[in-house]
Amino acid sequence: MQNKGLITVFAVLFGLVSIYQLSFTYIANNVEDSAKEFANNKFTADQPHERDSAEARYLDSVGAQPIFLGIDYNTAKEKELNKGLDLEGGINVILEVSVKDILKGLANNTKDAAFNQALENAADLQKESQDTYLESFFKAFEALPGENNLASPDIFFNKNLEDVINVGMTNAQVKPVIEKKIDESITSAFEVLRKRIDKFGVTQPNIQRLGKSARILVELPGAKDVARVRKLLQSTAQLEFWDVYKFEDMAGFLQAADAKAGEIAMAKTSTETETTKVADTSQTVVDSTKTEEDDVSKLLGGQDVKDSLADNGKANPILSKMVTLGSQGSPVIAVFRLKDTSVVNGYLRNPQIKSLLSNELRYAKFVWGLPEANLQLNGEETTALYALKGNRDNVPPLGGSVVVGADQEYDNLSRVVVSMQMNGQGAKVWEQMTGNAYQNQSQIAIVLDDIVYSAPGVTSGPISGGRSQISGNFTVPQGQDLANVLRAGKLPASAEIIQGEVVGPTLGQEAINSGVMSFVIALFIVLLWMIGYYGKAGAFADIALMVNILFIFGILAGLGAVLTLPGIAGIVLTVGMSVDANVLIFERIKEELAKGKAQKDAIKDGFNNALSSILDANITTGLTGLILLVFGTGPIQGFATTLLIGIATSLFTAIFITRLFIDSYTKNGKPLPCSTSVTKDLFKNVNIQFLKKRKAAYILSAIMILVSVTSLFTLGLNQGVDFVGGRTYTVRFAKDVNSQEIQNDLIKTFGSAEAKTYGGDNQLKITTKYKVDETGTDVDEEIEHMLFETVKKEMPADMTYDQFIGDQTGKTIGRMEYYKVSPTIADDIKKDSFWAVFGSLVVVFLYILLRFRRWQFGLGAVAAIFHDVVIVLGVFSLTYRFMPFSMEIDQAFIAAILTVVGYSLNDTVIVFDRIREYFNEHSAWKMNRVIDVALNSTLGRTLNTSFTTLIVLLCMFFFGAESIRGLLFAIIVGIFVGTYSSLFIATPLMYDTIKRKKIEDLIGKKEEDEAAAALEA
Known part of the structure; x- marks a missing residue:
């Protein structure tokens, strides 16, 4: 060397x-x-x-x-070294900025029927399309009947866009303008989110826009307060200042609304007689809209009245749910339990109830205040109902765009507040608003994203200078977050979490502990095996392997890459490939020694002859890694990153580091047989006639494929939320639980749900598609509350919702992990996964065609890969119902499939390399003899590599983290079928498809007639 x-x-x-x-x-x-x-x-x-x-x-x-x-x-x-969420704990979400909202804003919230119909139709097109929402909108708009023009004054020819769009432009001319505006808005949203995250206080946050889409990936390793992060990310920071009605202004309507709501509720189940009775009271309801003093008095009747209402939920469906009423002069109309707000909202939005508002109140806009823990209700959260003085256009007198600065401070009572400074225009309007409020002794509601943060009165005259203050029983982090979002500015449109993952720090630490332990055990066994099989040469390979692992982790740390559980699996596979390279070298050295060559020449030729196989095997596996890197996201990219780094370091350490040690040891003539007394003659005289067994192998494989395909069509696969959408929770209990009983309870709650034992019998993986099409923090919190209420009977009696849902370090029971995928992105993930597998097959075929210059070799390799993938899928389809671990088909499983592709290809390419080599050396042999001898000569390497790789994977499977057990199982099955297919499918199929043609490409510079004679024989 x-x-x-x-x-x-x-x-x-x-x-x-x-x-x-x-x-x-x-x-x-x-x-x-x-x-x-x-x-x-x-x-x-x-x-x-x-x-x-x-x-x-x-x-x-x-x-x-x-x-x-x-x-x-x-x-x-x-x-x-950055650790992924599955090791560190934290939050990972993909946000999708609403292009629909941006389009509405660009069109000035037009009422144009064609425009709004196209928006709705675009949402339907998105369910079955890979197009962006904007592309779907353009298609939907052009598909509408009539000649609809995007540049019409009712759509995009308006004040917002008059400098870039004129009324004479065609739709084709308008499209690029709108595309640019949308891109600018999404870029703006990205910058707003980045500013918020930078101030959040999480180390090593990651935020990136996914291509040119409206999707933004946010990773916050170590973040623990899930609710806080959700609000930070999804808050549009739509700050508004509204005049607000007092309690006495709305008291009559509240009573009327309650009575009408009772009429509506009772009409569903009452008889005609009861309906008549309700109808008789309807006149009273209408009359009660007058805000007379006696009406207010009736509503302020005290606890007795409240108790009677609580006992009469059907007749008084609104007031029976209230905790307290407001008081005269207060902007609070009533206080309700947080869990009842959706029911109250349903009534207040009912057209029959809205019609009860008098002309003066017809534009009233009902909103809720910040949730507060009510001590009288054992800490249960309640919230106040407010009524804003809306208008026909629903535009606030003052918007948040006037705010130029915001800071978290303390008031004179040491309470946390947020102080804001407005620009000159805002200061002028603010002075006018506060002046009116002072004169009328009324309040101004400070509203952020349709939540009233405070509704202060003005006690000392108009406020000049544009200074204002938001108070609301904030904690310091809440105050900091509010100031943060106000400083960063508002999002140009709403942003919904379409994919999210939350991993508790305890689960992350457990994953580290189990991952390290299983890896150390596996590594120890492999190191011992190499010494036991190859003697001193094996010890040199072990040193190279340890150096290889050092290099991998060093490069990961230096590049700032993220180490994940699938990434550790990638390192495990790299260890197997590193061992494989050394096995190839040692087996070739043994062959050269057996030919009678001097040790120095045998070592030199052994390395040189093994190099071609090593390069081919690593390049083909590297190509599948690149496919994963391109099509994968998050942890899957982590897997691909470690795999690609490992391939490069394995090549270097196997080819150069091992060679350095061997040359140094043998330079003075010391013998290095690359074997021990036990392994010296293993596989030496093996003479299996593989080609004669090919028909039996074809029949066996046909049966396995037929069973697999039948199972796939009848039983299907257990598709995870990655592919179908939904929410998955990992819940740990203090004791062992019956998963079937809990699943039955969950079905009663959610309609459809699945609960499976996940790891120990005290831990379940719970999946539901309940409200899978709905997004938003309120929906997430609603479902989490429902989950807690369903499983809390199995939890300690004193456990609260906050304890159940919290993600503090050291937590041993409760919700440990959460994962959500919306159907829209699930469809994209499924299609990307298909293209990843299909792309890998195409790339593999093209590489082998280029490398071996015969399509038969490519056909044999791709057929073997297809064979392996179908059988692995079949095994999952047949066994997922009763296996004691999760066998969901998700992104990690796709990584496993591509790993199987790489491993199977690795085996096949090494066999093909040896066949090609033997054609060169033994051109006079019959072709079947060449192939059989080549297969037998690689048998020691094939079984040795398969064994060492399996040892590592089995250790990870039995002692590693539960979350990658399905991935490892797929790879383990793939190694068995991959080893079999390279011997009994790929090579025989190549043999059967080669006809009497020129084979000079197979044998290099040998004469064509000699090759033809070999084939003829």
Whole structure:
């Protein structure tokens, strides 16, 4: 080997750089361990929030102090090895900015019938299309009858766009203008979200726009307060200032609405007689809209009246749900339980009830205040109902665009408030509004995203200068978040979470512990096996393998890549490939020694002859890794990243590092047989006639494929939420539970649900499609409340909803993990996965065609891959109902399928390489003899590599994290069928499809007639 000195220097420097990069992780972990110990000594386990705060204060206090070689914690934290959500815990979401809202804004909220119909039709087209919403809108608009013009004054030729669109433009001319405006709005949304996240306080956040789509990926490792993050991300920051009605203005309507709601409710179940009675009271209802003093008095009748209403829920469906009424002069109409607000909203939006509003009140807009824990109701959350003084256009007197600054502060009573500063225009309107409120002794509601944060009165005259203040019983983090979103500005449109994942820190730590333990066990077994099989040569391979692992982690840390559980699986596969390369080399050295060559020549030729197979195998696997990197997201990209890095480092360590040790050891003539006394003659005289068994293999494979395909069409697959949409929760209980009983309870709650044991018998994976088409924090919280109410009988009696849903470190029971995918993105994921698998097959075929220059080789390889994929799918289809672990078909499973593709291809290419080589060496042999001998010569390598890879995967499967058990099972099955198919499917099929044609491409420079004679024979 040339340039040994240069390679040695490079390897040493690379190793030192890797150690240096990993030292940041070591330093950061040490400091964080000290912080945890400090917090645990100060607070007990039942004070999780206090412990988290103490830990954060400790880290903040020591952040800038040098620890080792001038490196401080803050620097180490920035450069440490990034851990994914499944290892660190945290939140990962994909937000989709509403292009529909942006289009409405660009069209000035037009009432044009064609425009609004096209918006609705575009939403329907999206369900079955890969087009963007904007493309669907253009198609829907042009499909409408008549000649509809986007540049009409009723649509896009308006004040907003008059500088870029004129009335004479065609639809084709308008489209690029709108596309540009949409892109600018999404870019604006991205920047707003980035500013919010930068101030959130999470280390190593990741935010990126996914291509040119309206989707934005946000990853917040270590984030624990899910509700806070949701509000931060989805809040449009639509700040508005409204005049507000007083209680006495709306009291009559409230009473009338309650009576009419009772009439509506009772009409559903009452007899005609009862309906008549209700009808007789309807006149009273209408009359009661007058806000006379005696009506107010009746509503303020005290606790006796309230109790009687509570006992009469059907006749008084609104008032029976109230906790308290407002008081005269107050902007609060009534206070309700938070869980009842959706019911009350339903009544208030009912056209029959809205018609009861007098002309003066007809534009009233009902909104809710901030939720508060009500001590009289054992901490249950309640919220106040307000009525804003709306108008025909639903435009507030003052909008949030006038706010130029916002800060979290404290008022004179030490309460958390948010102070705002307005620009000159806003200050002028604010002075006028506060002046009117002072004169009329009324209030102004400060509304953010349709929630009233405060509704203060004005007690000291008009407020000049544009200063204002929002109060609302905030905590410090709430105040900081509110100031943050106001400073960052409002989103140009609403943003919904279409895919989300929440992993609790406890589950993440458990994944690290189990992953490390299983990896160490597997590595130890592989290291021992290599020494036991190859002797001293195996020890050199072990050193190269350890260097390889060091390089992988060093590169991951240096590149700022993210290590995930699938990424660890990728490293495991890399270990197998690294072992495979060394096995190939050692087996070739043994063959050269068996030919009687001197040891030095045998080593040289062994490395040279193995190089072609090693490169082919790694390149083909690398191509599948690239497919994953392009089509995958999140953890799957982590898998692909570690796989690709591992391929590069495996090649370097196997070819160069192992060679350095072997050359150094044998330079003085020391013998290196690459075997032990036990393994010396293994596989030496094996003579299996593979081609004679091909018909039996064809029949066996045909049966397996037929069974698999039948199962796929009849039983199907257990498609996860990645592919069908829905919500999945990992819930851990204090004791073992019966999954079937809980599933029955969940079905009663959600209509359809599935509960499966996930890991231990005290942990369930719960999946539901309830309200799968609806998004928003309110829907998420509603479903989580319903989930808690359903399973709380199996939880400790004193567990609250907040404890159940919280994600504090050290949490041992409750909701441990959450994952949501909307149907829209689920469809995209499914199609991307299909193209990933299909693309990998095409790429593989083209590479083998290019490498071996015969389509028969490509056909054999692709047929073997297809065979393996169908059988793995069939195994999953046949067994998912009774396996004791999750066998959902999700993105991780697609990664497993592509890994199977890579592994099967690896085996097949090595066999093909040997066949090609034997054609060169033994052109006079019959073709079937060439193939059989080639297959037998690679048998030792095939079984050895399969065994070592299986050992690693089985250790990960039995001792690793539950979340990747399905992925590992798919790869394990794939290794068995892949090893079989490379011997009994790919090669025999290639043999059967080669006809009497020129085969000079197979044998290099051999004469064509000799080759033809070999085929003829």
